[in-house]
Amino acid sequence: MDELFAHSPNADSVWHPLADHLRGTAGRAAGFAEEFGAAEIARYLAMVHDVGKGSCLWQEGLKTASRTGGRVGIDHKRAGARLASEHGLADLAAVVLGHHGGLPNKEKFRAELRLSRGKGRAPVEEAIKRVSAIVPEILPAHPPRWPAWVEGATPLEVDMLVRLVFSCVVDADYLDTSEHFSIGEQSPVTRWTAAELIERFERGRRSYLSKRRGGPSPIDQVRQRVYDEAVTAAVGEQGIYRLSAPTGAAKTLASTAFALRHARAHGLQRVVMAVPFISITDQNAAVLREVLGHSDADPVVLEHHSGVDLDDESKGHDDTERKKKPKTGAPARWRQLASENWDAPFVVTTTVRLFESLFDRRPAAMRRVHRLTKSVIVLDEVQALPDRLLIPILSGLRTLTERFGATVLLTSATQPAFWQLSPFRGVPMREVITDPERLYADLRRVDYEYRSRATTAEMLADELAGKNQALAIVNTTAQAQELHRLVQERRPAGLGPVLHLSTRMVAVHRKKVLKEIIDLIKDQKPTLVVSTQLVEAGVDLDFPLVYRAKAPADSVQQAAGRCNRNGRLARGRVVIFDLEDDTGASRVYGAALAASDAYIGAGLAMPDDSAALAAYYKDRYSLENVEGLGEVIERSRRRLDFPDVAARFNMVEEFTTSVLVPYGPEEKQAEIMDAVAQIRRCPRAAGGLLRDLRPYMATLTKRTADQGLDRGLAEPVIGDLILWDADAYDADRGITLEDDEMYVF
Known part of the structure; x- marks a missing residue:
């Protein structure tokens, strides 16, 4: 070979020249990193990421792999990592070293650099010499410029910079490689930015509200007030905002209005809306597709979570790649491409996908995270974020807003006391709702009844069986199944169905039952539902009577959001009972339950008392040692120990x-x-x-x-x-x- 190549031939038998790949990747990476002032360093890291492919040994390996269909299997990362280290990029050289296998820790990084100058020196220097002859930019006269703020940056800010630059480089690498292997294939793209969607959203919202089953609601005037305040707040400066509003206040539409208008006011590119549960993701995405006019011909809303996509994140792309074009149509092709790197104006995902991507180390998982810069990040139902990971999550959000041009909107009916925790101390709290206390008073639609004596499952089933419409929420799936069985046995024939919801049902089964419940309620037909906590966040149910097994205040208030949701009754009724021999509550909630009992309950404050909630959260965070648990991960982040952070940051517990x-x-x-x-x-x-x-x-x-x-x-x-x-x-x-x-x- 007289020419150096990066990849084997595509379907048209065309090889991929190494010089083209380095320059193409560099241009894309610089464009991505321009959003946060790191274009020069991203350009250089991308320019050198595959320099090691210039060695004779690697080029011969590519010929063999192309002929046999195997993999090259020869290291090509050390040369670029060494160049980056020698040209002033220090720890950012780990981006090059990790662009296939994932970001390393410092020990691994330093060991590889020693090899590049020791016994692995010959192929590294040979590659640098051969590649510099055709791409002289890899040996610049002056080091690439870092963002100006880095000189006074904290170690945690440097950690985030490395993550985002890594995301830019690996995404650019994937895209340039894909373009080579997809020669002649037209990739479907959206032509919209978030800011351009406002007029479409307003038209869609009016149409959506006019078609609601059941007609106008008595609380529509209050919902409009929430919406108007969100629109007003959207022109404020960038930072971290709170939208505190009771359940049923139409927060999804209000937060969308805020996000789109804020994007226009500040020239931001997209909205990323993250929710804690897939059931809410399905619901929100369906609403947003309707109001934003999403269609296969005009894609706008990307729904991305484990229920619609499963990343193959075990490895980076191969140097030989696949030569067959995908057999999917344009809509599926757009969803696939957009889900890989969130190249869409409106992304609906889960908090698991969002934060595990941000704190991962693998290329496929991290490709998308550079899209968080210059974006509005809407975190719905933030009370469901795991306490044990709050410190790194809040720390990451603060850095994204202060250094990388993002704005964050936290929405919840039971806003946690995040500003009591160390990452948010000193951060301005920007409230979307100017008078939350008045709003909660205006939307108080239920009375709480705390029962003092323990209730057996049989007693509760006897009481439930004769009700016309009621929802009972218990703390474990075993309890839900037993109570459902007992109520079914006692329910008089012809009085209406008894339905069940829990994660012991497959997702498509739950979705089917949830639709049946919603239809029965809207048609005002008798129905009883026994469920676990999965109905407590974002699920649009409206019962006149809700029973809730003893739980912390925020869970009780979320359960109350399924009662008299649309305000058609003077008052709904929420009964909090203590299930006899219920060890599940303490297993599920731990210290949160004890903290709640100190402030909220019979003879104390009600669950919607904001002062009591603030005191509850303070004690809960202390009892659960939230600061100490989070500091373990933060120490690893300061050391740039990316593998350790990824191993510890698990949103879903491993049991x-x-x-x-x-x-x-x-x-x-x-x-x-x-x-x-x-x-x-x-x-x-x-x-x-x-x-x-x-x-x-x-x-x-x-x-x-x-x-x-x-x-x-x-x-x-x-x-x-x-x-x-x-x-x-x-x-x-x-x-x-x-x-x-x-x-x-």
Whole structure:
């Protein structure tokens, strides 16, 4: 070979010249990093990221891999990392070293640099010499300029800078490589920015509100006030905002109005809306697609979470890549491309996807995080963020707003006391609602009733069975299944269905039941529902009567949001009961329950008392040692120990596992079993199949999953995923086991 190449031939038998790849990647990376003043360093890191491919050994390896269909398998990262280190980029050289396998820790980084100057010196220097002859820019006369603020930056700000520059470089690398292998393929793109969507949103909102089933609500005037205040606040300066409003105040539409108008006021590119649960993501995305006029021909809203996409984040792209064009249509192609790097004006995702991407170290997971710069980040139902990870989450949000041009909007009916925690101390609190106390008073639609004596499941079932419409929320899935069974047995014939919701049901089953519940309520038909906490955030239910097992104040208030939601009654009724022998509450809530009992309950304040809530959160954070738990991760961030941060930052605790169930009609069950057979035959190709199967998965504790395996009700598929026997799946309650102490929500 007289010429140096970066990748093997594409479908048109055209090789990818190394010089073109380095310059193409550099141009893209610089464009991304321009948003936060780091264009020069991103350009240089991208320019040198594949310099190691210039060695004779690597070029010969590429020829062999192209002929055999294998991988090159020869290191090509040390040369670029060494160049970056020698040209003033210090710790940012880790970006080059990690662009395939993930950001390293300092020990790994320094060891690789020593190799590049020691026994691995020859191929490194050979590569630099050969590549500099055709790309002289890799040997600049002056070091690339850092952003001006870096000189006084804290270690945590440097950590975030490395993450975002890494995101720019790996995204640019993927895109340039993909362009080579997708020669002649037109990638569908959206032509909109967030700021340009305001007029479409306003038209869509008016149409959406006019078509609501049940007609106008008595509290529509208050909802309009919330909306108007959000519009007014949107012209304020960038920073961290709070939208504090009771459940049922139409926060989704108000927060969208704020985000789009704020984007226009400050020239921001996109809105990223993150919610804690997939059920809310589905709901919000459906509403936003309607009001923003999203269509296959004009894509605007990207819905990205584990239920619609499963990243193959185990490795970076290969040097040989695939040569076949995808067999998907334009809409699916847009969703796939946009989900890889969030190149969409409006992204709806989960907080798990958002923050685990931000604090990950792998290229595929981190490609998208540079899109958070110059964006409005809307965090819905922020009370559901895990306490043990609040310190790094809040710290990261503060840095994104202060250094990287983002604005953050925190929305909740039960706003946590984040400003009592160290990352937010000194950060201005910008309230969207000017008088939250008055708003809560105007939207007080329920009376709370605390019962002093313990209630058995049988007593509660007797009381529920004769009700016309009621919702009962308990703390564990085992309790929900038992109570549902008891109420079903006692419900008089012809009085209406008794429905069940929990994560022991597969997602498509839950979605079907939730739609049935909503339709029954809107048609004013009798219905009883027994559920776990999964209905407490963002789910649009409206019951006249809600029973809630003892729980912390914020959970009780969220449950109350499913009662008299649209204000059609003078007052709804929320009954808080203490379930006899309920050990689940303490297991699920821990210290939060004790902190709540000190301030809120019978003879104390009610759950919607803002002063009592503030005191509760303060004690809760202290009892749970939130600062101490978070500091463990923050120390690793200051040391730039990216692997340790990624290992510790798990939004979903590891005591649960996914369970696949062949749910549905016979043809669907056969389709699921065929996919399982394909996964077992070829585990490496499982990613796409698993993505398609996500709607047919439920969640169990590992202990309960093991019980299913021991009893012959389940069998392993791949990794921790197990397959549950369809005949052992209850049509009403999902996965059931006798004498089971399951306590996942």
